[in-house]
Amino acid sequence: MANEHPDAPRGGDQVDEVGLDFAREWIEFFDPDNPEHLIRADLTWLTSRWTCIFAAGCHGIIAGRADQGCCNHGAYFSDDDDRKRVKRYVALLTPDNWANHPGRAVRKSDWIETDELEGEQRPKTKTVDGVCVFHNPLGSEAGYGCALHNLAGTLGKHPLETKPDVCWQLPVRRTQEWITRPDDSQILLSTIEEYDRRGWGEGGLDLDWYCTSSPEAHVGAEPLYLTYGPELTELLGEAAYRQLVEYAEARLDAGLIAEHPATSASEDR
Template sequence: MSRSQPPAEVSLDFPREWIEFLDPADEQHLVRADLTWLLSRWTCVFGSACRGIVPGRAEDGCCSHGAFFTDADDENRIKSAAAKLTPETWQHYRRGFKNYTEMDSVDGTKPARRTATRSSDGPCVFLNEKDFPAGGGCALHAQALRDGVHPLKYKPDVCWQLPIRREQDWIKRADGTKLLQSTLTEFDRRGWGPGGHDLGWWCTSAPDAHVGTEPMYITYAPELTELVGEVAYAKLAELCAARLKSGLIAIHPATKAAGTPRKRGGREPASPRAADQGSNL
């Protein structure tokens, strides 16, 4: 199949297995996790099998548009990380928060700030091109690797969380007790809203991206820990391992279609210069 013709993606609707448990560190925190997703063999294939979300721009990966910030903490993290970049490490270097971010709107009405794009049709200003001397891929991701920290410490929330979707809601049980419910599942096309169906390609549904040798709950341990806490993640990992040992009934159809794993799980390239061979998320 040619690079211009993305392979078929699996349907968005299929059986899933779920587990829920109380956070051992917080009796008011209920974790609800999608085992079908967390036991899948999805892995980031940026720079190799990734076809990008915009047709003809595979080199962008999922960075063809700016990333909206979730809150002030998210913005401040990027300010600190961007301050570490130089023209030698950031191809499209811009100085000053307002020069590398811009105002837009997620819902078409409420103003929201996001990372800027290099032009009216993108991609993100932090995306280095593959032939850039310091290495292709996300400049923030590469800087984190140079500094010896996990990329989630330097990148916008939406960038390091993808393709995990976390939803949090206070729920009320029949006896009147209230719990904070954290739901962990796949960030599929619908996670983007109606526009998600217009993406040229989306990796979570594509067998080409389900080629990891380890399940996601292992390769995404740092991200999952950040999302639900260290103690809750330890319990989640214990339950995932037990389910994997006993045999998952509702296997992710893209993992099943991919067949035998052939690529190491995980996202970070071995070095900043290897970013175009590893992940850009």
């Protein structure tokens, strides 16, 4: 499904992707546990059949590096708590499960660097040879893929506990802001939406391939709001997630009008 919109992806031409601008259905509801927390959710995205196809057909965001998925630029930490949490799990990595392990007690400089983000220097996971330091290459004796992701499986934990926030949230995007209403009362607005190419900033449109726009990645057996249940629960809380599920299922039962075009294209193949 080609797209000629001026904001259509301008990366490589490996595979077709849908454009970034299309009709979406949204739902707004208040958190059952907090009447001052309003949630705005993109049902078109959350009811899509997107699923991660890392190592199962993923083309990667950089041409010729399909095996690295979207790990090339490393991950900025959302805050100090995020960094400290990851640090605890980095300490559990060994040369047996982390290809870039230094072979001694891990130091901050082994896995953290700073880079500019939105005009300020921010800490992020280090990159080595153009990919995140925690990426174990294909064929590695330490096990292919993210060392922190693999560690979660070894420990019997969900990867959202061991990986940087941005890594387990992608490609779901949560933004939060305080809204002042006409009566001067304030509420917290949490928006849950697709982390599309634009979410990567100015360089997003130049990625060689991106999964949320690709029908090849919209092949999940269940809709995203179910497959990403743990992540959405972490982002919204248990009560709000249960409410989201109810609304999503009711909308699907009634007939979703604005289906994600990448899901539609995948179903038409």
